[in-house]
Amino acid sequence: MQGRVDGWIDQFEEGYFPPAIIMLRLAEEVGELAREINHRFGMKPKRPDEAEGSVEIELGDCLFVLISLANSLDIRLDDAFMAVMEKFQTRDADRWTRKHS
Amino acid sequence: MQGRVDGWIDQFEEGYFPPAIIMLRLAEEVGELAREINHRFGMKPKRPDEAEGSVEIELGDCLFVLISLANSLDIRLDDAFMAVMEKFQTRDADRWTRKHS
Amino acid sequence: MQGRVDGWIDQFEEGYFPPAIIMLRLAEEVGELAREINHRFGMKPKRPDEAEGSVEIELGDCLFVLISLANSLDIRLDDAFMAVMEKFQTRDADRWTRKHS
Amino acid sequence: MQGRVDGWIDQFEEGYFPPAIIMLRLAEEVGELAREINHRFGMKPKRPDEAEGSVEIELGDCLFVLISLANSLDIRLDDAFMAVMEKFQTRDADRWTRKHS
Numbered sequence: 520m521q522g523r524v525d526g527w528i529d530q531f532e533e534g535y536f537p538p539a540i541i542m543l544r545l546a547e548e549v550g551e552l553a554r555e556i557n558h559r560f561g562m563k564p565k566r567p568d569e570a571e572g573s574v575e576i577e578l579g580d581c582l583f584v585l586i587s588l589a590n591s592l593d594i595r596l597d598d599a600f601m602a603v604m605e606k607f608q609t610r611d612a613d614r615w616t617r618k619h620s
Numbered sequence: 621m622q623g624r625v626d627g628w629i630d631q632f633e634e635g636y637f638p639p640a641i642i643m644l645r646l647a648e649e650v651g652e653l654a655r656e657i658n659h660r661f662g663m664k665p666k667r668p669d670e671a672e673g674s675v676e677i678e679l680g681d682c683l684f685v686l687i688s689l690a691n692s693l694d695i696r697l698d699d700a701f702m703a704v705m706e707k708f709q710t711r712d713a714d715r716w717t718r719k720h721s
Numbered sequence: 722m723q724g725r726v727d728g729w730i731d732q733f734e735e736g737y738f739p740p741a742i743i744m745l746r747l748a749e750e751v752g753e754l755a756r757e758i759n760h761r762f763g764m765k766p767k768r769p770d771e772a773e774g775s776v777e778i779e780l781g782d783c784l785f786v787l788i789s790l791a792n793s794l795d796i797r798l799d800d801a802f803m804a805v806m807e808k809f810q811t812r813d814a815d816r817w818t819r820k821h822s
Numbered sequence: 823m824q825g826r827v828d829g830w831i832d833q834f835e836e837g838y839f840p841p842a843i844i845m846l847r848l849a850e851e852v853g854e855l856a857r858e859i860n861h862r863f864g865m866k867p868k869r870p871d872e873a874e875g876s877v878e879i880e881l882g883d884c885l886f887v888l889i890s891l892a893n894s895l896d897i898r899l900d901d902a903f904m905a906v907m908e909k910f911q912t913r914d915a916d917r918w919t920r921k922h923s
């Protein structure tokens with residue numbers, strides 16, 4: 520996915536935006552995801568003039584922006600993911616209730 | 621402002637939403653504010669079909685949601701503001717560069 | 722409150738940050754508020770090494786950042802609030818269920 | 823990655839949280855990412871008592887929460903990503919400046 524995003528952005532003169540600007544985009548997309556989640560699983564009915572949205576698309580938009588940020592900073596999300604799983608296995612090992620086998 | 625928001629919400633059967641749901645609304649409004657800020661001061665041009673927005677309105681929406689959350693939790697924003705200014709004057713007194721008099 | 726924030730920031734050489742940078746601060750403070758709300762009203766227990774927080778302080782921090790952004794853009798939050806209440810009274814008048822008198 | 827997150831969460835009685843609660847976690851992690859980005863590429867120096875952070879870890883945390891939300895809603899992120907790339911290729915094809923070949 521990181522390669523596909525890079526191929527897409529590489530077509531354009533603008534290239535990657537600075538990190539602070541990509542974060543604005545992330546806030547925007549997380550907000551749209553929050554609206555869809557609230558609409559479907561929360562308590563905010565849409566007005567008749569509001570478009571029907573899609574949680575899948577909003578999730579995909581958030582993922583795209585995360586990938587763009589990672590690409591622009593030369594961070595491999597595989598590594599980031601591994602580091603986080605490692606952290607959970609140590610730091611959070613006792614945070615939750617283990618199922619009995 | 622807290623009284624006016626309370627008067628508005630008190631008209632409706634739904635009343636205040638639970639805190640987690642108000643937070644979804646806050647994320648949504650902060651996202652819309654981020655979009656306007658990016659459009660005006662950042663680097664994201666709008667498509668022709670995207671409505672012209674207003675930073676003032678988006679700021680007002682964020683403020684409204686913050687007030688709703690405070691009201692729903694019986695928190696006085698005057699007190700919260702005072703507590704934060706107090707914190708800055710102690711904790712952050714040396715964080716920034718004081719102007720020479 | 723806008724005057725008090727202005728007085729605080731006016732002491733320092735740095736002054737107001739650019740809008741995109743203030744938005745990063747807002748995202749940070751909204752995130753801290755979300756953590757407190759989740760801790761108190763949601764489902765995320767804190768680890769023993771995590772500091773006890775305060776919803777009031779986190780609300781105050783969000784308010785402070787909103788005020789800073791408004792100040793830096795010469796927006797009066799009184800006007801923004803009025804504009805939003807006006808919008809609700811027209812656009813959202815039928816969104817919620819009115820109480821019977 | 824979705825399988826590994828599922829394997830991790832499946833060990834615990836708590837399982838996946840409701841969507842609104844996962845969104846609170848996302849707001850929290852996006853806020854921590856914003857803080858790191860501001861610290862490294864923006865204008866917010868850390869106080870001496872603030873821990874040195876890692877953009878990689880914060881990106882990984884955001885990714886983990888997005889994956890958890892997707893898993894909990896039976897959404898395949900591959901599909902979401904494809905849908906978003908498809909949307910860009912149609913809707914945003916003329917938004918940016920194509921490089922001359």
